[in-house]
Amino acid sequence: MSTGPIRPTGRAYTALRPASAARITGGFWAARRRTNAEVSIPQGPARLEAAGNLANLRAAADGKGTFTGDYPFQDSDVHKWLEAASWQLADRPEDDGEGEGEGEGGTELASHVDELIALLAGAQEADGYLQTYYRLARPEQRWQDLRWGHELYCAGHLLQAAVAHHRATGQYELLAIGVRFAVLIDTLFGQDRAIDGVCGHPEIETALMELYRETEEQRWLDLAAYFVERRGQGLLSEGAGRDPGAGYWQDHIPVREATTVTGHAVRQLYLLAGATDLAVETGDAGLRAALERIWAAMAGTKTYLTGGLGARYDWESFGNPYELPPDRAYAETCAAIASVQWSWRMALLTGDAKYSDLVERTLFNGFLSGVGLDGDSWLYVNPLQVREAHEEFGGDDSVRRTPWFRCACCPPNVMRLLASLPHYMVSGDAEGLQLHQYATGVYEAGGGRVRVETDYPWRGRIAVTVEAAPADADWTLSLRIPSWCPDFTATAPDGDSPAETVPGWLRLRRRWHPGDSLTVDLDLSPRLTRPDPRVDGVRGCVAIEHGPLVHCLEGEDQRAGVPFEELTLPHDAHLTVRHEPELLGGVTVVTADGRSRGGADVVPLTAVPYHVWANRRPGPMRVWIPRE
Amino acid sequence: MSTGPIRPTGRAYTALRPASAARITGGFWAARRRTNAEVSIPQGPARLEAAGNLANLRAAADGKGTFTGDYPFQDSDVHKWLEAASWQLADRPEDDGEGEGEGEGGTELASHVDELIALLAGAQEADGYLQTYYRLARPEQRWQDLRWGHELYCAGHLLQAAVAHHRATGQYELLAIGVRFAVLIDTLFGQDRAIDGVCGHPEIETALMELYRETEEQRWLDLAAYFVERRGQGLLSEGAGRDPGAGYWQDHIPVREATTVTGHAVRQLYLLAGATDLAVETGDAGLRAALERIWAAMAGTKTYLTGGLGARYDWESFGNPYELPPDRAYAETCAAIASVQWSWRMALLTGDAKYSDLVERTLFNGFLSGVGLDGDSWLYVNPLQVREAHEEFGGDDSVRRTPWFRCACCPPNVMRLLASLPHYMVSGDAEGLQLHQYATGVYEAGGGRVRVETDYPWRGRIAVTVEAAPADADWTLSLRIPSWCPDFTATAPDGDSPAETVPGWLRLRRRWHPGDSLTVDLDLSPRLTRPDPRVDGVRGCVAIEHGPLVHCLEGEDQRAGVPFEELTLPHDAHLTVRHEPELLGGVTVVTADGRSRGGADVVPLTAVPYHVWANRRPGPMRVWIPRE
Structure with a gap:
């Protein structure tokens, strides 16, 4: 039963080939992904039409017309939707690998995808350039505003969509569009070329790494390496528009010298994801050490309990270490997504379970809160507290769900993460298969295939059945x-109880036969979490957690007549768990013996999972509850 | 000894006529005002030259040239400096009313003032318009961007300077420039005139009220009333540039319907100061009731312990009720100044001592922190906490003092408040004189004159000697x-001990003879202040106060070897007071029996007054100290 370290051979979120090598077929994530497939993604084209994104593409194809929208990066909403739809096309949740797998919904989706690809093809200029903002609103000004123009950013999202579409469908049309643009960029950018510069918003880095993996052309890795390594050299120090300081776009220090996360959260995390892709492929030890150091600083000093990232509204940015206000948490949905993408790459780079721990925390809490249970209402910011006396001013930073945003980066980003979620579940290496996340489904990696059945996160039992494994070797x-998790039990095929042989990993090496199963029971017992005393914003509070879920109080569920702001929770309060199948789509709630400030009587507090908050009428909410 | 309510007849910060009717001659404020007079104000012209403000005036006079500076309101820095210099010209701190009072410094200052007035005269256009940004950078675009153009705002500061200069010197030149611009505005603005609109940044309202008082022309009150009453009607809902929402510029609700302070803090407070001026003059009971209600909400739910206002960096704005993070307190120096101006007007409107309580808290803490002890280094933001691990990015929002700002609104604003400070000390009414603030000096109001001697705020004794009073009537x-103040003693001329006959006021009505004195001893004992439990940002903390002074810990003063972030202070800790004549210009420090987190040994904590923080090398600072 001895095992060596985990050395995943997977490569980022498209770790598994074919795209269907992981399928979530039931349980918690299947339900949320069904809403994504049946509501969120299908509504995308209409939203993009209403917001003018498609009109921009048509106008660009005509070579005339006005640009619609407030931002130069409007096209990226289309690209992200195309990526989401592409992953969705590869998904066969109801299929056990025997049928065709593509129902009527799939056909309709495929034709929507084809329509949008045709629009992109029309909008692409003769030399491969594709960004409607510059075509329509700023002709002749390409590449002149690398700070705010988002040209390489849009190209990056186009490439990610292109790779996803090719991986999912085997078709080349979108990939060709992306490659044409990438060739143009490769011709222009470099230290010895016309433009020595980086983009104000990272994204191209990881996209080029994906393109490298998809095409196996070295030039894309080289170009990605150029963009990663040239950052932090002050290339963005001169430019047009408002200047938020070099740290905002991580141009204050090279990645390999950085010690923490800084500036705009999404920019920072996309950059680090790309740098990690590079380290995976090159094996660069210095870059890896820097990434491990930066990640530790982020996880240890700048991450909310929910996995949310970005403490500041101003510049949508990271705050100082331990600056984590619950009420003014910006915790942009896109930052949670970017964090999942980066941590997953770190998991693949290192095999260390802590990265997937944070992926889990983020997925179940600070990410999932970004989309309503209806699949059609969104949060841009994900605070950990809303007061009873909240004064709402609306806008993209509203703490009430809205159907779309003026800056609509988050909704299609949620769609693409949910659509590609199976890829974050497992990795494989020469020794076998690693289950990073738990969802009922079938997963192929590392030379084998397993079937997982679980009611996670509501229950802690995870039953893994091996469907295929090397017949003549240990695996x-x-x-x-x-x-x-404070405790767990595991039952192996031979009745043995395997233990945690590597920190964070339960590993069982043996000869596996189809039908062999391993069952693990994780202790989900609800717990009260005290904050690090250095986190000033939540001093004197406790939070309720249950398994991987952070819970919160919503005003709606509390005893009538007790002012919400007077509720307190002693740190040794008794907690009980109750599943409520009719509440908020079916959730487990935690009830705690609370108090009303200064009172002696017990006031029962009812805490729902954070990820379902703000799905009822507006009201107060708290993750961190005052102890007195 | 019976007295009626206080009904001040004073009118805002120019309450006393002549401008020399109040003179601060010694003690705490005299020292700070001397630095203002000898360092801050004299350096103004050079700073304005270096920043391009004066070049803009010269270019405008020539009718050609480029505009220098990032903001359309650069001229207002000049206006505010002129106002400060004008009040300074009226000040005769060393003079007891017998000499000429204007030394060499005064002559030099007067010639600087005359030079700048000449520049303004040259830059004023034929029709009275005066804003170099529009003359130079946006010709033909006057009044087209009321949201961000700051035209009426600049006009307002010009008028305040004009009134101050006229009041201080008796000269008409600057007043004439101001009136010419005001006439143009009065011709254009109104519901039945060419432009029905209000300014994105209030300021014109209080300025017009001052002009009304100076000239006694009704038209200025009417125009001020128009700008006050038309606000909150959505006139700013359509316009150019970024849209922060109507609440940002208080255009979401009329002043008389508002219930709290909202949006950009300085905008809000200037508006309310102007509205209060209006209520003082018109006696409008509805407006007064609204102002009292709004003030109570501000003081009760949105004001820092230091008197600082504005909890949010984003949009420099008020937060929600009880949203008062210490680390990310914006608490702009200008907002503290605006608060002093508004609360003083409320004191004059109502006679209620609570308004001057807040003036005192703000002056001694959140305002005075804005200027360094050297008189030449400034803070734009005034946080209540800086961490050991602070990551400084610089800019106007730096928590380190800097010589000037890109947006240099605060320094000349500090200068004008310090230069006009004597006006905030006393008011008069038909019955007598009210001492609102305590500073050694001579004050004339309400038909009498008093001399005050005190070491306030370091000591609680205030000795008031009557120099003149009605000879044949009670006063x-x-x-x-x-x-x-928990306790006080008072000694009257006849050996009597007068009591607090109106809440917040010790009143003594009698026949006063020159030389009669009244001595009051306020108990300054240091105290530990616990926050309202609804202020989430400082839960579980205490603050140290001493008399009117809020204290803070700076890293520099604490015991070496104990990490700053581990310091704690039990809520029943023993406190001692010690005057340190050599420290930071001479301050009283409070020493408290603290702890290092988790340790049992006493760790002495040394707390300096908040207003002197950030005058040494950069380091951590805390007003609110964790109890555990």
Whole structure:
């Protein structure tokens, strides 16, 4: 049963080939992904039409017309939707690998995808350039505003969509569009070329790495390396528009010298994801060490309990270490997505379970809160507290769900993460298969295939059945033991009880036969979490957690007549768990013996999972509850 | 000894006529005002030259040239400096009313003032318009961007300078420039005139009220009333540039319907100051009731312990009720100044001591922190906490003092408040004189004159000697008893011990003879202040106060070897007071029996007054100290 370190051979979020090598077929994530497939993604084209994104593409194809929208990066909403739709096309949730797998919804989706690809093809200029803002609103001004123009950013999202579409469908049309643009960029950018510069918003880096993996052309890795390494050299120090300081776009220090996350959260995390892709492919030890150091600083000093990132509204940015206000948490949905993408790459780079721990925390809390249960209402910011006396001014930073945003980066980003979610579940290496996340489904990696059945996160039992494994060799099945988990039991095929042989991993190496199963029971017992005393914003408070879920109080669920702001929770309060199948689509609630400030009587507090907050009428909410 | 309510007849910060009717001659404020007079104000012209403000005036006079500076309101820095210099010209701190009072410094200052007035005269256009930004950078675009153009705002500061200069010197040249511009505005603006609109940044309202008082022309009151009453009608809902929402510029609700302060803090407070001026003059009970309600909401739910206002960096704005993070307190120096101006007007409107309580808290803490002890280094933001691990990015929002700002609104604003400070000390009414603030000096109001001698705020003794009073009638001397004061003793001329006959006021009505004195001893004992439990940002903390002074810990003064972030202070800790004549210009420090988190040994904590923080090398700082 001895095992070595995990050395995943996977490559970022498109780790598994074919795209259908992981399928979530039931349980918690299947339900949320069904809403994504049936509501969110299908409504995308209409939203993009209403917001003018498609009109921009048509106008650009005509070579005339006015640009619609407030931002130069409007096209990226289209690209992200196309990426989401592409992953969705590869998804066969109801299929066990035997049928055709593409129902009527799939056909309709495919034709929407084809329509949008045709629009992109029309909008692409003769030399491969594709950004309607510059075509329509700023002709002759290409590449002149690398700070705010978002040209390489849009190209990056185009490339990610192109790779996803090719991976999912085997078709080349969108990939060709993306490659044409990438060739233009490769011709122009470099230290010895016409433009020595980086983009104000990272994204091209990871996209080029994906393109490299898809095409196996070295030039894309080289170009990605150029963009990663040239950052932090002050190339953005001169430019047009408002100047938020070099740290905002991570141009104050090279990645390999940085010690923490800084500036605009999404920019920072996309950059680090791309740098990690590079380290995975090159094996660069210096870059890897920097990434591990930066990640530790982020996770240890700048991450909310929910996995949310970005403490400041101003510049949508990271705050100082331990500056994590619950009420003014910006915690942009896109930052949570970017964090999942980066941490997953770190998991693949290192095999360390802590990265997938944070992926789990983020997925179940600070990410999932970004989309309403209806699949059609969104949060841009994900605070950990809303007061009873909240004064709402609206806008993209509203703490009430809205159907779309003026800056609509988050909704299609949620769609693409949910659509590609199966890829974040497992990795494979020469020894076997690693289960990083738990969802009922079928997963192929590391030379084998397993079937997982679980009611996670509501229940802690995870039953893994091996469907295929090397017949004539030992093979290692690894299950992540979450760091929040105080205890677990495991039952192996031979009745043995395997233990955690590598920190964070339960590993079982043996000869596996189809039908062999390994069952793990994680102790989900609800718990009260005290904050690090250095986090000033939540001093004197406790939070309720249950398994991987952070819970919160919403005003709606509390005893009538007790002012919400007077509720307190002693740090040794008794907690009970109750599943409520009719509440908010079916959730487990935690009830705690609270108090009303200064009172002696018990006031029961009812805490729902954070990810379902703001799905009822507006009201106060708290993750961190005062102890007195 | 019976007294009626206080009904001040004063009118805002120019309450006393002549401008020399109040003179601060010694003690705490005299020292700070001397630095203002000898360093801050004299350096103004050079700073304005270096920043391009004066070049803009010269270019405008030539009718050609480029505009220098990032903001359309650059001229207002000049206006505010002129106002400061004008008040300074009226000041004769060393003079007891017998000499000429204007030394060499005064002559030099007067010639600087005359030079700048000449520049303004040259830059004024034929029709009276005066804003170099529009003359130079946006010709033909006057009044087309009321949201961001700051035209009426600049006009307002010009008028305040004009009134101050006229009041201080008796000269008409600057007043004439101001009136010419005001006439143009009066011709254009109104519901039945060419432009029905209000300015994105209030300021014109209070300025017109001052002009009304100076000239006694009704038209200026009417125009001020128009600008006050038309606000909140959505006139700013359509316009150019970024849209922060109507609440940002208080255009979401009319002043008389508002219930709290909202949006950009300085905008809000200037508006309310102007509205209060209007209520003072018109006696409008509805407007007064609204102002009292709004003030109570501000003081009760949106004001920092230091008197600082504006909890949010984004949009420099008020937060929600009880949203008062210490680390990310914006608490712009200008907002503290605007608060002093508004609360002083409320004191004059109502006679209620609570308004001057807040003036005192703000002056001694959140305002005075804005200027360094050297008189030549400034803070734009005034946080209540800086971490050991602070990551400084610089800019106008730096928490380190800098010589000037890109947006240099605060320095000349500090200069004008310090130069006009004597006006905030006393008011008069038909019954007598009210001492709102305590500073050694001579004050004339309400038909009498008093001399005050005190070491306030370091010591609690205030000795008031009557120099002149009605010879043949009773006269009332009133002294504010600060709300923080737990106890006081008073000794009257006849050996009597007068009591607080109106809440917040010690009043003594009698026949006064020159030389009669009243001595009051306020108990300044240091105290530990616990926050309102609804202020989430400082839960579980205490603050140290001493008399009117809020204290803070700076890293520099704490015991070496104990990490700053580990310092704690039990809520029942023993406090001692010690005057340190050599420290930071001479301050009283409070020493408290603190702890290092988790340790049992006493760690002495040394707390300096908040207003002197950031005058040494950069380091951590805390007003609110964790109890555990």
